Amino acid sequence: SLREMPRDPRIDASMALMSEGYRFVSNLCDRMDSDAVATRLRLREVVCLRGSAAARLLYGAEGLTRVGAMPSTVLHLLQDKGSVQQLEGPAHRHRKALFLSICMDPARVEALVSEMRLAWRERLPAWEAEGRIVLQQEAARLLTRAGCRWAGVAHQPEAQLADEIFDMIDKAGSVGPRNWLAQMRRAGTEKRLRTLVEEVRAGEVVPEAATALHAIAFHREEDGTLLDPSVAAVELLNLLRPIVAVGRYITFAALALxxxxxxxxxxxxxxLELAGDFAEEVRRASPFFPFTAAVTTRPITWEGYDFPEGQWLLLDLYGTTHDPRHFPEPTRFRAERMLSWTGQDEAFIPQGAGDVARTHRCPGEMITVELMKEAIRLLCCEMDYEVPAQDLGVRLNRMPAQPRSGMILSAISRRA
Ligand code: HEM
Known part of the structure; x- marks a missing residue:
């Protein structure tokens, strides 16, 4: 090889990953004084990477796959066979265009923001009566409702499907995508979504034209065929589950406020002119999606290093957005950094990097930031509340991380 990859002297680093969590890759890179270090996780060879050059590798290079790459940590995606994350090349770009048409159309995003505002206002009287809420749970619940209505899956025995989805997400904790998929199968949710897709195709259920249900049910593959109903069901959940996950960022936004x-x-x-800058700094600073991963499908060379076929690569998203070379005083919250998902900044990568249409970069950044902005407005302008004494500590070895209390708000009242 052209260059020797620095190597972790430990036989296996799994224990360190468990105990260091979000800091694992950065600690390793700092110790070895390199942005690329070889180690082993559960005895599998892996190269840990951070920084913008590594981001360009995972979001731009040919010869990579996400299949079998994700360690079972925090994933919000359902990596089922045939879903968008498992595809590469032209098939991926074609499927990704479907996601972009749903997630990056300003009118559709505005419709989702309105649904969240409605669901939030619907809950406010109950919050006033209860006097005390755990924001993280409440946000997840109201986003489930808003997301289901927006996606067009709510007119099913409405509460039931929304409740099922909420339960699954709520109970999934940090056990990982595979378990979540198994749970969805056991609960029959996937089957009910599959049936719903079939009913839409048969004309028995007529969703509004602008809904995700409509777009996915009638989406055609490159060869002109409709999506397999179980793939369609998984892709619907690939929208709903991360929408609910935005509640985690909303909780971190409340903590920052x-x-x-x-x-x-x-x-x-x-x-509220600068609410977007505030939301973006919350995305940078808050521990959420720790890293993404890929496996090479053929030998490739990167920055002078040779990777064989089948090389497992781990890119540190958290460490890259906390790198003092890119973000001075990275642990300080500074909304003045004026970050934005719309720039092509390869260090500001909380939801991935690169060209969203051609890589696995998250298509949900516009949705995420717009929902966060609206939540900031609702928290500041439509309600008064207190933040009682509680444990707001964030443990960085729990993935996904959260303020330990889940952010309790009390003495809630509507603002006149
Ligand atoms: C992909 C993070 C919200 C839908 C990704 C990836 C990351 C990410 C890091 C890249 C995975 C990879 O490179 O393998 C997040 C975070 C979110 C969020 C932290 C905050 C809650 C959303 C939203 C949606 C969404 C709101 C849609 C409504 C997707 C989809 C992909 C993806 C479909 C797969 C894209 C592909 O494989 O081409 N997300 N995301 N995400 N995200 Fe998100």
């Missing part, structure tokens, strides 16, 4: 009193007062005065 609690700490950043100047920003909170600005927003409470009704000036």
């Amino acid at each position: 609690h700490r950043e009193t100047t920003w909170r007062e600005l927003f409470r005065s009704g000036n």
Whole structure:
């Protein structure tokens, strides 16, 4: 090989991953003084990477696959056979176009934001009555409802399917995508979504033209055929589950608002011009999606290193967005950084990097930021509340991480 890859002296680093969590790759890279280090996880050879050159590799290079690449940690995606994350090349681009048409159409995104606003306002009286809520749970619940309505799957025995989806997500914890998929099968949710897709095709159920259900049910593969109903069901869940996951960022946004009193007062005065910058800094600073992974499908050379076919690669998203070379004082919350998903910044990669249409970069960044902005507005301008004493500590070895209390709000009242 052209260059020798620095190697972790330990036989296996699984224990370190468990105990260091989000900091694992960065600790390793710092210790070895390199942005690429070879080690082993569960005795499988892996190259741990961070930084923008590595981001270009995982989001741009040919000869990679996501199949069999994800360690079972935090994934919000259902990596089932035939779903978007498992595809490469022209088949991936074709399927990805479907996701882009749903997720990056400003009118559709605005419709989802409206559904969240409605669901939030529907819950407010109950919050006032209860006096005390765990925001993380409430956000997940109302986003499930908003997402199901928006996607067109809610007119099914509405509450039932939404409740099932909420339960699955709620109970899944950090056990990983495979278990989640198994759970969905056991619960019969996948079968009910499959049936729904078939009913739509048969004209028995007529969803609105702008819904994800409509788009996915009638999407045609490159060869002109409709999606297999079980793939269609999984792709629907590949939209609903991450929409609910945005609740985690909303919880971190509430935590940041609690700490950043100047920003909170600005927003409470009704000036929301910079709510987007605030939301983007929450995306950068909060531990959520720790890393993405890929496997080479043929030998490739990168930065002078030779990778054989079948090489497992782990890209550190958290470490890259906390790298002081790119983000001075990375542990400080500074909305003044003026970050934005719309730029092609290869260090600001909380949801992946590169060209969204051609790589596995997340198609949900516009949705994520718009939902967060609206949540900031709702928290600051439509309600008053207190943040009682609680454990707001965030453990970085729990994936996905969260404030330990789930962010309790009390003395809630609607703002006149
Ligand atoms: C892909 C993170 C929200 C749908 C990804 C990837 C990351 C990510 C890191 C890249 C995975 C890889 O490279 O293998 C996040 C985070 C979110 C979020 C932290 C915050 C909640 C969303 C939303 C949607 C969405 C709101 C849609 C409504 C997807 C899909 C993919 C994806 C379909 C697969 C894309 C592909 O394989 O081409 N997400 N995401 N995500 N995300 Fe998200």
